[in-house]
Amino acid sequence: MQQVRASTELEYAFLFTLRKVNSINLEGFKPFFRNMPVDPYIKGNFRSRRLSRFTVSGNELIKLPHGYFFQSKEYNPLLGDLKREFAELDDALIELDIFKNLVLAFSDSCKLHPEAEIGVHQIRIICSPDNSGSPAPEGIHQDGTDFIGIFSVDRDNIQGGETHLYTAKREKPVFSKVLNPGELLLVNDHEFFHFANPIKPQTDAQGSFDVFVLTSPSLLSE
Template identity: 85%
Template sequence: MQKLETATELEYAFLFTLRKVNSINPEGFKPFFINMPIDPYIKGNYRSRRLSRFTVSGNHLIKLPHGYLFQSKEYNPLVGDIKREFAELDDGLIELDIFTNLVLAFSDSCKLHPEAEIGVHQIRTICSADNLGNPAPEGIHQDGTDFIGIFSVNRDNIQGGETHLYTAKKENPVFSKVLNPGELLLVNDHDFFHFTTPIKPQYDTQGSRDVFVLTSPSLLS
């Protein structure tokens, strides 16, 4: 669990948790972030994305039929009220034990109902010397779900990408941290807004930030 150092952070300790998932070696995920489909709903071609939804049965995952992501403009002023469609996660990724471990870690940590639907968003954000990558182009926001998990897979040649949690949009963050590979941040979406700062390269070549974002309910229909 993230060490909480201030009185304000201690007040909210039960509403978010940062943990290292020791049963997962993020190296196994890396090949599946190469050549992902570009997110067509965001201008700039700097974000790639796949999305699937699951339920948990014991220690196994049940993949649910293809669906469409939908958020209202109340939660996503940039692309809200649009029925968005993304390619499913690669079958080879879903078959990995570490992928099952990731979804189970999210479900167990959030104490989800056994029939709860979980959306798994696979996201790569890239940047170059000429263009910043923006992991959260909609700004400080909530997703309109119950629980969110952000799992860091890889940070390659980047600066920035610090994740912040807020109790209100105009308040200072109560949590600020760069998520390192293998770390999972769990957040109650009803109580916090979240944001991740833009990324830029450390050196004069392309950089990338790879994460899984898990949501329950999945926001898919």
């Protein structure tokens, strides 16, 4: 596990942490990434997305009412100041123990307040021999939240997609790694910008990159 401690001034649990979540059998997630709704806000139809929000009560998840996703242009120059609405996560996915384990791993690692909202984005990026897929079309950015968790579920027939963390947009990355399935990268959004390289297929066929991105606060409003 790679970890950088936070400054005492901010009193956060960490700056970034990379960990393997051994309690999760990734095969249980994979069916839920098939036939997902295409993200209507991105040109090119290379990204599919669902989104729900939760709080944690003890060892249980409480699903909150759905809402729209909003970031300012300060954080998202591509799609900022736009109310974005996405389909919610599948109820059968939410009921899985492995899903609960993922959200609890995020909450526990970030030492979240019991009433803290957690947004869970389910995202698939696809690529083909003729078109790459971009996990971060907005470029090097922050999300405008406190904590971010990026959990790699599957990398199917792809190359690229390396995740980078930066202390400033014009600086060299302080962390660069392809997140292998089962790895969870936790990031203090106040301290780092992040980005992921586009993906391309390894063979003459379609490729896909499946991830969950968790944030707290959720950035959802009713």
